[in-house]
Amino acid sequence: MQDAALPPPAPSAPHIPVLLAEVLDALSIVPGERHVDGTFGAGGYTRAMAAAGAMVFAIDRDPDAIAEGQATVAASDGRITLVHGEFSRMQALLAEAGLGPVDGVTLDIGVSSMQLDRADRGFSFQNDGPLDMRMSQSGRTAADWLNEADEGEIADIIYLYGEERQSRRVARAIVAARPLSRTAELAAAVRKALGHKPGMPKDPATRTFQAIRIFLNQELAELEAGLEAAEAVLAEGGRLAVVTFHSLEDRIVKNFLRERSGSEGGGSRHRPAVVQSRTPTFAKPARAMRGSDEEIARNPRARSATLRSAVRTDAPAWSAEGVQP
Secondary structure (H helix, E strand, O other): OOOOOOOOOOOOOOOOOOOHHHHHHHHOOOOOOEEEEOOOOOOHHHHHHHHOOOEEEEEEOOHHHHHHOHHHHHOOOOOEEEEEOOHHHHHHHHHHOOOOOEEEEEEEOOOOHHHHHOHHHOOOOOOOOEOOOOOOOOOOOHHHHHHHOOHHHHHHHHHHHHOOOOHHHHHHHHHHHOOOOEHHHHHHHHHHHHOOOOOOOOOOOHHHHHHHHHHHHOHHHHHHHHHHHHHHHEEEEEEEEEEEOOHHHHHHHHHHHHHHOOOOOOOOOOOOOOOOOOOOOEOOOOOOEEOOHHHHHHOHHHHHOEEEEEEEOOOOOOOOOOOOO
């Protein structure tokens, strides 16, 4: 039941939470519980969790999300705490706040609509902007890397993280077009290499932009570390809910939950399978959930979304002991 004292998201909010009803159902929030929202973004999940009665510890590595989330924190009557950092460090961040085990962890993986919709962040080719793509707004930009990396490295990254079969052709085109400083320049180089006709169902630049963004922000490594951190902070009976948007992310989450629940399988291209026998830290995962036709019609971003969830057992975490550095 929603708490009327907490205002709902504004109708003009830049991000519509995907699979919100399904996430809340998986979390089964009991008023007074402590939950972590590891990917605050525009605050959609956090507001809904707080409205359901949770005390929410929210995390985001994007300084814009932290600054713009202060109004949500102020309106929460102390029910929402918002901190700057990576969700992979949630164990340390909770410890710094003097908080122990939590009842739920929610992660919404990938780039947010807020970031995509702002041309100056450089995540999208829909509108021209600086070739940036940094979620944390620190470190090297996409332009820095693309203008310095050799052709073979660029091709490998585009193949690995974008699953682009013609990655070597794309890499040659990128190197030939250097120096690059704008998203429109990168998109034009990729489209020229792969061929682009108006009206195509998918822009050929999509996979390359995805690959560069994932690599630059180390998103898959962050996800793997974040899942282990969630395992470490969840109390017995705590719920984990993870929303992903493409196969690379979903495969990591699926294999983690299979592995930690004692099901067959495990391992990924990013991590070898665990062969030793350990006590399961999660119960059998719930059935994967995807957006309904109605939700997809309202919010096209839901088309590629997958929710996976599971409940924590009382077994010790498999991840490294102690607070993360």
